Amino acid sequence: MALFLLPAVLFLMNLGGAPLFDVDEGAFSEATREMFVRNDFLSTWLNGAPRFDKPILIYWCQAVFVWLFGPNEWSFRLPSALAASFWCYAVGLFVWQRFGRAAGIMACGIAATSLGVHLIGRAATADSLLNMLLALALLDAWRHLESGARAPLLRSYLWIGLGVLTKGPIALLVPGATTLLYCLTTRRFKDWLRSVFDPLGWVILLVITVPWYAAALAIHGQAFIDGFILKHNVQRFSGSLEGHSGSLFYYVLMIPALLLPWLSWLLATLRQLPTDWKLPERRFLWVWFIFVTAFFSLSGTKLPHYALYGCTPLFALLAIHRERVKSIWLGAAPALLVIAAFIALPSLLQHAASAGWVKNAYYLAQVERISAATPLSYYLLGLGTLGGALVLALRAGVVWQRMLAIACLQTLLVALAVAPLVGDVLQGPVKRAAFVARDFAEPGVLWNFHAPSFSVYRQQVTPTEQARPGQIALTRVDRLPADAKVDVLYKEGGVVLVRMK
Structure with missing residues (x-):
């Protein structure tokens, strides 16, 4: 029972207690809200402009709860909290079945209490959903490699397809490369070829992914290719996108931070790598972790949550070695x-x-x-x-x-x-300024300030552009020109809501 109650309590407790954080939470939430405004549930828009950052699945998930409960923090974050809970259940069940009840509870608990998982599991973004799907895909991939059964292989194709619909090609890359490297290290390359070219599996994958991608291409044409494929996938690896860069050793420091407070168990487990490498399940888990860490260390764009794609196997390994910390x-x-x-x-x-x-x-x-x-x-x-x-x-x-x-x-x-x-x-002034802005009928803009949560709370599309006379504008104290002719409608901290004269 604890295995099922613990993640749900930790992820759902006070889920709407903090305002939406800009930029990411605000952007995802406003794009979902604009689906209802435009009555368009095939493509995403942010403050009136097409948004190609991510595929559609997370927005559909958020839209379901917005439809049920209204546009609030709880609704926007609930898909992530549920996905994170199932992510923890998945790794806990996998470990329980192979290493016993205590190890399973421990793996589930480590996943649910690691700082990085907790934060991403309560964020209105796509990453918690993707992590759940990657975990399901690779755990089922191992079940297939372990037993030869076709059912877990077909499930793996299902999870990969949903992952591609959540964040794109990365959902194909991580399972494909992990299983390839494992099979190469165990001289099972033919098994890998049979699994990745399963005809029914590809039918499942294509049925899930092709309709939306074809629709997006038909609606947006070359802009979709340039925005989603080239910018948000190719450029993320080949260069530093939006200033998110770091050294080759970025994740050496980031992974321990994401796993807080389990550092002692992490160190104890790392020392067991040579012994674990001799055992099939454990080798698979290590290959998974090492590939993800190496791949994103080579990527030009580095963000902390990328490392979480390879942390699921660590949760299992730490639980397996739970007794190695004596003090x-x-x-x-x-x-x-x-x-x-x-x-x-x-x-x-x-x-x-x-x-x-x-x-x-x-x-x-x-x-x-x-x-x-x-x-x-x-x-x-x-x-x-x-x-x-x-x-x-x-x-x-x-x-x-x-x-x-x-x-x-x-x-x-x-x-x-x-x-x-x-x-x-950080976000309270933006939220309260948006509530004040609701009382004004003038058109509003974000002036030298990218804060999409303002649009969510104001419940109006608010483009980012130069403010003009007759408009209200949200800006920052350090970006409000000294000679600007404005009436200050609201000011708190570094946030200023003005009416242009």
Whole structure:
């Protein structure tokens, strides 16, 4: 029962407690909202312009819940939370069936409490859904390689097709390359060829993917090829898109951060690689992790959540080696430090602002609100979480079980206190400015400010363009020209809503 309750509680708890974060959450949510405005559920638009960033499936999923519950944070994030829950269930069940009940619960728990999974599983973007589908595809691919049964192979084609409909060719690349490399290392290349050229599998894949891609090409023509295929796929690998670059060792630092608070188990598991390589299931898991990490390390565009595509096998491997961390204090130290850092976060940000460490005028104005935005309950929850974690560490019991309980406390603190606070500091002014803008009939624009969540909360398409007289405009304090003739309608932090004269 715990295997099914834990992820759902952690991902759904206070799911709508923070405003939508710009740019990504705001963009996905506004594109879904505009489907209803335009009555167009085949193509996506953002503030009146075509949006080719991702395929259609995540928008359809969001649209279902928007239709049921209205355009709010809960509706936009619910598909990701459900996908993340099933992602955790999938890895937990896989490990349970092969390594026992305790390992299965541990794998599910590690997935549900790792910081990177928690954040992406509560974000209104496509990545949680893609991670679930990649996990299902590769776990079923192993079931086929393990037994030769055709049913898991056909399911794998199903998950890959849905993945291609979620984020594009990456859903083909990761399962195809992982299984190829595994089969090459085990001299099973003929088995791989038979699996990737299964006729019925390709029928399933094409039936799922071709209709929408053909429709998008028919609607948008060359613009779809240039925007989706060339820019958001080819250019993401060949160059740094939208300034998201990093060194070759970017993910060496990022993966431990995404797996917080499970660093001790990560280090213990890495030491077992030579031994694991001799065992088929474990070799497959390591090949999966190593390929994804190497591939995205070579990519020109680097974002933290890309590493999560290869973290599913780590959740399984950490659970398999759960007994290798003997000291609760060694295991719990990262969690205790993270919880303490969260408690100190408002003071640290306030000090950074007052000491002049924040140079950008916009972010300085946002951060300067931190003291006023932090309720007493934030500190009470933080101290209560730290106290609970220390009590669990001091109690007798199995180390990994106590650590899982501590990780759950850390995750709940993020959901109930940290994310709402950070969301209010960074996005609260945008949200409240949008509510003020609803009272004005003038057309509105985003002026030198890409904040698509403003359109979601204002419930109107708000293009990004130069403001003209007679319009209202949302802008930033550092981007409002000193000689601009405006009436200030609302100002909070670094966000300014003005009427142009």
